[in-house]
Amino acid sequence: MASGVFVLVFGLIGAFVRVPYVAIGPGPTYDTLGNVDGAPVIQINGQQTYPTAGELRMTTVSLNDQISLFGALGLWASGRYALAPREEYFKPGESDEQVQQENVKEFQDSQSNAEVAALKHLGYPVKVLVQEVVSGSPADRLLSAGDRLLMVNGKSIAQEEDVRAALAGTRAGQTVSLTFQHGNDAPRTGSLTLAANPDPKQEQGFMGLQPIDRADVPFDVKVSLQKVGGPSAGLMFALAIVDRLTPGAMVSGEHVAGTGEIDEKGNVGPIGGISFKVIGAREAGATVFLTPAPNCAEAAAAAPSGLKLVKVTSLDSALTALEDLKAGKATPSC
Incomplete structure (x- = not known):
């Protein structure tokens, strides 16, 4: 009788009691040259744009919070998720709403930095x-x-x-x-x-x-993605803006994915969750992954078969690498 009660109690605890961990895994990907919910991810109003081809796919990481003991074990056992202490992602006393607000601000800043970097590259003031x-x-x-x-x-x-x-x-x-x-x-x-x-x-x-x-331009650049946070999409936004504002297809039908925080000068910085992003990219059909140089070792250890890692340090280096890929030339690799 006592053992039965113990099993029942343990089952209830495992199913309903939350553990102080989050589960991290591959998140959704979005083609920055394509549409989401019927609207272009990158919209440019008031300036001539040009046709594009292929994909420039940004990648994300999913984060599951408020998980039970059994849920955490199940996600970990699947092999697609890792567990991390919750305090690494949520500051003590910080609400989910505050974290969401911070992520949205980082995402908005990444859009602005990407716009500035892309337009400066194209010679706009x-x-x-x-x-x-x-x-x-x-x-x-x-x-x-x-x-x-x-x-x-x-x-x-x-x-x-x-x-x-x-x-x-x-x-x-x-x-x-x-x-x-x-x-x-x-x-x-x-x-x-x-x-x-x-x-x-x-x-x-x-x-x-x-x-x-x-x-400082007489036209508008708008990113139409919702419910995405963090700064790591900056590089892919900048590439999509350059592609739409210049004649000729940047990727010529290739399925290119990537990640990287970008500043307004076009420098590409490291991001978190690269091991999950390369998996999500390959599952979405990408064959090339633009990888921030500081993330190369981690990405190379996790990259699935069929995904070529291209090392980038800046918007200019990413554009050069894409030109070389299109021409069949060698590119910097991880």
């Missing part, structure tokens, strides 16, 4: 916006997030590096002028007194703002 203003800083009394910076300390601002260059040699207590534009308002000029820099390695005065490059 950029503008410098205030991404963030530090509360209580000198800039907090003059600027708002989203304002466009035109001049700082008497120097014209064409890219974000110009802001730091304009402050070179300044000191706390020094007054500098700024010309900026808020929305569609006329440009304004004001001044602020620099504070001491909170970074001991930086000697120049501190304004208290974070500049960021954004595209």
